[in-house]
Amino acid sequence: MTDATHHPEGDDRPVLTTRQGHPVHDNQNQRTVGARGPATLENYQFLEKISHFDRERIPERVVHARGAVAFGYFEATGQWGDEPIARYTRAKLFAEAGKRTDLAIRFSTVIGGRDSSEAARDPRGFAVKFYTEDGNWDLVGNNLGVFFIRDAIKFPDVIHSLKPDPVTFRQEPARIFDFMSQTPESMHMLVNLFSPRGIPANYRTQQGFGVNTYKWVNAEGVTHLVKYHWIPTAGVESLTEADAAVIQGGDLGHASKDLYEAIERGEYPEWELRVQLMSDDEHPELDFDPLDDTKVWPENEFPPKTVGKMVLNRNVSNFFAENEQLSFGTGVLVDGLDFSDDKMLVGRTFSYSDTQRYRVGPNYLQLPVNQAKNADVRTNQRDGQMTYHVDGAGENPHVNYEPSITGGLREADYPTKDEQGPDLVGRLTRARLPRTNDYTQAGQRYQLMEQWEKDDLVGNLVTLISEAIPEVQQRMVWHFLLCDDELGARVGEGLGITADDVRDLPPLASQTLNEEELDRLANLG
Numbered sequence: 001m002t003d004a005t006h007h008p009e010g011d012d013r014p015v016l017t018t019r020q021g022h023p024v025h026d027n028q029n030q031r032t033v034g035a036r037g038p039a040t041l042e043n044y045q046f047l048e049k050i051s052h053f054d055r056e057r058i059p060e061r062v063v064h065a066r067g068a069v070a071f072g073y074f075e076a077t078g079q080w081g082d083e084p085i086a087r088y089t090r091a092k093l094f095a096e097a098g099k100r101t102d103l104a105i106r107f108s109t110v111i112g113g114r115d116s117s118e119a120a121r122d123p124r125g126f127a128v129k130f131y132t133e134d135g136n137w138d139l140v141g142n143n144l145g146v147f148f149i150r151d152a153i154k155f156p157d158v159i160h161s162l163k164p165d166p167v168t169f170r171q172e173p174a175r176i177f178d179f180m181s182q183t184p185e186s187m188h189m190l191v192n193l194f195s196p197r198g199i200p201a202n203y204r205t206q207q208g209f210g211v212n213t214y215k216w217v218n219a220e221g222v223t224h225l226v227k228y229h230w231i232p233t234a235g236v237e238s239l240t241e242a243d244a245a246v247i248q249g250g251d252l253g254h255a256s257k258d259l260y261e262a263i264e265r266g267e268y269p270e271w272e273l274r275v276q277l278m279s280d281d282e283h284p285e286l287d288f289d290p291l292d293d294t295k296v297w298p299e300n301e302f303p304p305k306t307v308g309k310m311v312l313n314r315n316v317s318n319f320f321a322e323n324e325q326l327s328f329g330t331g332v333l334v335d336g337l338d339f340s341d342d343k344m345l346v347g348r349t350f351s352y353s354d355t356q357r358y359r360v361g362p363n364y365l366q367l368p369v370n371q372a373k374n375a376d377v378r379t380n381q382r383d384g385q386m387t388y389h390v391d392g393a394g395e396n397p398h399v400n401y402e403p404s405i406t407g408g409l410r411e412a413d414y415p416t417k418d419e420q421g422p423d424l425v426g427r428l429t430r431a432r433l434p435r436t437n438d439y440t441q442a443g444q445r446y447q448l449m450e451q452w453e454k455d456d457l458v459g460n461l462v463t464l465i466s467e468a469i470p471e472v473q474q475r476m477v478w479h480f481l482l483c484d485d486e487l488g489a490r491v492g493e494g495l496g497i498t499a500d501d502v503r504d505l506p507p508l509a510s511q512t513l514n515e516e517e518l519d520r521l522a523n524l525g
C-alpha cells in the first residue's frame with residue numbers, strides 16, 4: 001500500500017516517465033523500508049532524478065554570462081542605390097532583394113554573473129547567428145563600436161581588471177583604473193562606457209557593431225575591408241546612473257523582460273544592417289590603422305550603406321537549450337566573408353570554440369540551436385561526450401575518413417580558382433600597430449556629446465576614479481587632457497588635480513606619442 005495519488009477516471013493528461021521510458025507511479029515518496037525509512041539504494045527513479053538535478057548547471061560563460069535570446073530573420077536589400085551588393089561580396093545572404101535568412105540573436109552584459117543586473121554600466125554583447133544555406137555565420141559584436149584593447153593577448157588582463165576583486169569579490173574601480181591608466185588605447189572605450197551609452201535603456205533600443213574589421217570577397221576574389229553596424233529602428237535610449245539605480249532596485253532582469261514581452265505582444269524589434277567598406281590595404285593616409293578595433297571609421301569618408309534589416313519575432317522555448325547552450329564564434333564565416341589580420345579577431349577566433357568545448361562540450365555543434373540547420377552537414381568527426389547523432393556521411397557508413405574511393409565524402413570545389421588575399425612578407429616579431437593615435441577619436445567622441453551626456457560622463461569618471469590611488473588619478477587626468485582640454489580639465493577639477501600637476505609625467509613606457517600628441521603634451525591644458 002503506497003500514498004501515490006490516484007487520478008480520477010477520464011484524466012487524459014500525459015503520464016510522467018523516467019528517461020528510460022518507465023511510467024512514474026509515485027513522484028511524491030521515495031522507496032523506504034517502512035513509512036519512516038531507511039531508504040534503499042536500488043531506488044533507481046529517485047537516484048536518476050536527483051543525480052540529473054545535481055548536474056543541471058554547466059559553467060556559465062566566462063564573460064557575457066547574462067543574456068537574452070530571440071529568433072527572427074534577416075532580409076537583404078540586394079543593392080544600395082543602383083549598385084548590386086554582389087559587386088563587393090559573393091555571400092549569398094546579401095545577394096537578392098527580399099531574400100530572408102533565419103537568425104538567432106543573443107544580447108548580453110559582459111562582466112556580471114548569470115543572475116546579475118541588466119542595468120549595470122557595462123558594454124552590451126550583440127551576437128547574431130545567421131543560419132544561411134552555406135552554413136552558419138556568426139557576427140559577434142557589441143553596442144559601443146570599439147573595444148578596450150587592440151591585441152588579444154591583453155584580453156584576460158582587461159577582463160580580470162573589470163571582474164570582481166579576487167579577494168573581496170567586489171568590482172573595484174581602483175583596480176579598473178589601475179589597469180586602464182596603463183592602457184592608453186582604452187580611452188576611446190572609456191569615454192563611451194562612462195557616458196550614458198554605457199547603460200542602454202534596454203536591448204531593443206541599442207545599436208550593435210561588429211567592432212572588429214572583417215573582409216568581403218566578391219566572385220572575382222577581390223577583397224574589401226568591412227565594418228558592420230546595426231541601427232535600431234526604435235531609436236537609441238540610454239539610462240543615467242540614477243535611472244539605472246531605480247530600475248535595478250526593483251528588477252535585475254528588466255532588459256530580458258522587456259524584449260520577451262515586446263515579442264509576445266507582437267511588437268517585433270527591428271534593426272537595419274549597414275556596412276562601411278574600405279579597399280583592402282593599409283591606408284597610410286589615415287591617422288589610424290583600419291585593423292585597430294579601438295577606432296571607428298569616419299562616416300563622412302566611409303559612408304555606411306544599408307544591406308538589410310533584422311526582425312525578431314520569436315522567443316526561446318527553453319532558456320537552457322536555446323540561450324545557455326547557444327554558442328557563437330568569430331571564426332564562423334560563410335563564403336564571401338573573411339577574416340582580416342585584426343590582432344583581436346584572430347585571438348577571439350581561437351577563444352570562442354575553445355571555451356565552448358569546455359563549457360558546453362565537444363559536440364556542442366550537434367545541439368539544435370547551434371546546428372547549421374539550413375545547410376547540409378557532412379563530416380568525418382565522430383564520437384566524444386554526448387554525441388547526439390552521426391553527422392551526415394557519404395554513401396558508405398564504414399568510411400569515416402577522407403580521401404577514399406569507396407563511398408566517402410569528397411572535398412568541395414573552390415568557388416574561385418585561388419584563395420584570395422595579399423602576399424605577406426615580414427619578420428616574425430612582437431610589435432604594436434604603428435599608428436596608435438589613442439586620443440584623437442576619444443576627444444572627438446566627447447566633443448560630439450550633448451551637454452547632459454558630457455556632464456554625466458565627467459560625474460561618473462570623477463566618482464569612480466576618486467577611489468584609485470593618487471598616481472592612477474593623475475595618470476587618468478593626463479590621458480584625458482591629451483584627449484580633450486575640457487574633458488581633462490573637468491575630470492581634473494573633480495579630483496583636485498590640475499594640468500600643472502601632471503604636465504611633467506613622462507609618456508608610458510608602453511606608448512610612443514606621435515608628433516601631434518607630443519605637441520599637445522608640451523602645451524597641456
Ligand code: HEM
Nearest residue numbers: 061064106125126127141142147152155211347348351355
Ligand atoms: C563572449 C572571448 C573580445 C563580444 C565571449 C566568450 C569568450 C570571449 C571566451 C564566452 C563565449 C561562450 O562561453 O560561449 C573574447 C576574447 C576577446 C573578446 C578572447 C578578445 C581577444 C570581444 C569583443 C567583442 C566581444 C571585442 C565585441 C565586439 C562578445 C560577445 C559574447 C562574447 C557578444 C557573448 C556571446 C554570446 O552571447 O554567447 N568572448 N572576447 N568579445 N564576446 Fe568576446
